[in-house]
Structures are given as C-alpha cells and as structure tokens.
Amino acid sequence: FPSHDICEDGQGGVIITGKVSGTLSYGNDSITPFYTATGMGFYTSDAFIARVNSTGKTWWHRMGEYNETAPGTDQGVDVKVVGDKVYWLAHVTGRNFQFGTNVYPLNQYGNNVAVLAEFAMDGTNNWIMVTKGGGCIPKFLAAQANQVAFAGYSLGSSTAINFGNSKTLSYSQASHFVAKFNYVVNINKTS
Numbered sequence: 423f424p425s426h427d428i429c430e431d432g433q434g435g436v437i438i439t440g441k442v443s444g445t446l447s448y449g450n451d452s453i454t455p456f457y458t459a460t461g462m463g464f465y466t467s468d469a470f471i472a473r474v475n476s477t478g479k480t481w482w483h484r485m486g487e488y489n490e491t492a493p494g495t496d497q498g499v500d501v502k503v504v505g506d507k508v509y510w511l512a513h514v515t516g517r518n519f520q521f522g523t524n525v526y527p528l529n530q531y532g533n534n535v536a537v538l539a540e541f542a543m544d545g546t547n548n549w550i551m552v553t554k555g556g557g558c559i560p561k562f563l564a565a566q567a568n569q570v571a572f573a574g575y576s577l578g579s580s581t582a583i584n585f586g587n588s589k590t591l592s593y594s595q596a597s598h599f600v601a602k603f604n605y606v607v608n609i610n611k612t613s
Contacts, residue, residue: 431543435475436558437508439498441467442485451480462512469496469512469537472547482545484521500563500572507548511563514552521550532556538563538603551590551603554584571602606612 426440434465445452472483496519500511514535517527521537536558539550558575564571576583580593585601 427497429501430502431473431503431508432505433543435473435481435596437471437473437501437503439469439471439501439510439512441495441497442470443467447468450476451478467495467497469498469514471498471501471508471510471512471541473543484541484545484547485540499560502563502565504565506543506563508543509570510537510541511560511564512539513560519552521547524550526552530554534558534577536560536572538570538572540570551585555582555590558583568612569602571600573598573600575599594605 428436428438431437469484470483470485473481475481488568496512496514498510498512502509514526514537515533519531519535519537522538526535531554533550533556535556536553537550538552538560540548542548558574559577560572560574562573564573576591576596578596582590584590585603591599591601
C-alpha cells in the first residue's frame with residue numbers, strides 16, 4: 423500500500439508512514455510486515471514509519487505488529503518532524519499490538535486505539551503512548567517543542583478512552599476530540 427503521510431526530515435530526506443500488507447519496496451530497500459493473515463474474511467496490514475534519503479535509500483524503518491490470533495488493519499496516520507525529533511501517529515485495529523519489545527494486549531488496551539510515539543532522527547524510539555479502552559480513531563497530528571497533540575474520533579461507548587495520564591474521554595455518543603500533551607514526562611516511556 424502507498425504511504426498515508428509524508429514530511430521532510432530537514433536534512434534532505436523524508437519520513438513516510440502508512441500501512442503495508444506484503445512487501446513495500448523503495449529503490450533497493452523493502453519493508454515487509456511481520457504477519458499477513460490468510461483465509462476467508464481475514465484482512466491485515468502493519469503500521470510502519472520509515473526515513474528515506476534523497477536517493478530512495480531507507481535509513482531506518484520501524485513497524486507495529488499485531489498478533490496473528492487477532493488480525494486487524496493497522497496503519498500509520500500522520501508524521502511530523504520538529505527539530506531533531508520525529509512524531510508518529512498510528513491507528514491500530516488489531517486486538518494485540520506489538521511495537522518493538524512493548525506488547526499491548528486486548529485485555530489492557532482494546533480495539534481501535536491510537537499510538538503516539540517520538541523517535542530520534544536515528545530511529546531510536548524515545549517514548550510511546552497507546553490509548554486504552556478502545557473506540558479511538560486518530561486523524562491528525564500536530565507537534566512543536568515539548569508539545570504534541572492529535573485529533574481523533576471517539577466511536578462512543580460505555581468504555582472511556584484513557585490517554586495514559588489519568589485523562590479520560592467518556593461519551594455515549596460518537597464525537598470528535600483533541601488531546602494535547604504538554605510535557606514528554608506525561609507520556610509513558612519505553613523500557
């Protein structure tokens with residue numbers, strides 16, 4: 423699948439994000455998902471983020487993975503570069519999501535969640551935040567020094583969306599929302 427969003431990295435390259443099912447090729451490089459479900463009714467994709475230089479060479483790429491027992495459609499939604507930091511927003515429908523060594527199982531996070539992460543320019547993942555409770559479809563990312571915000575859509579349910587810092591959104595009706603994080607210390611860091 424083609425990338426869903428793209429932005430300049432300020433150093434002659436670009437950061438791309440989207441979803442991949444099968445192998446996605448850029449020049450001589452390729453990005454392959456961890457798992458692709460097969461069989462009637464199964465449709466899967468993995469969310470990815472990649473930094474590509476001006477010649478099409480992939481400097482690095484990172485992927486989110488869902489467990490094969492609970493396939494879904496995950497995709498990178500938006501990406502922004504602020505100084506030497508890369509901010510990534512993804513939508514995860516798979517009921518078990520893994521990003522690097524961090525695993526987010528269904529019983530803690532739910533279906534339809536937002537993934538917000540910060541990377542250094544070398545691809546190091548500085549922190550990641552995953553909404554809990556489900557029912558969250560992220561749409562747009564905004565970022566500046568020490569402030570990150572994303573807009574999204576609440577599907578409306580009896581389960582509140584938890585943003586990882588004791589802030590929750592609970593409406594019985596579907597609605598749009600904006601969540602802003604003022605300091606990175608408010609966001610769960612990776613181990």
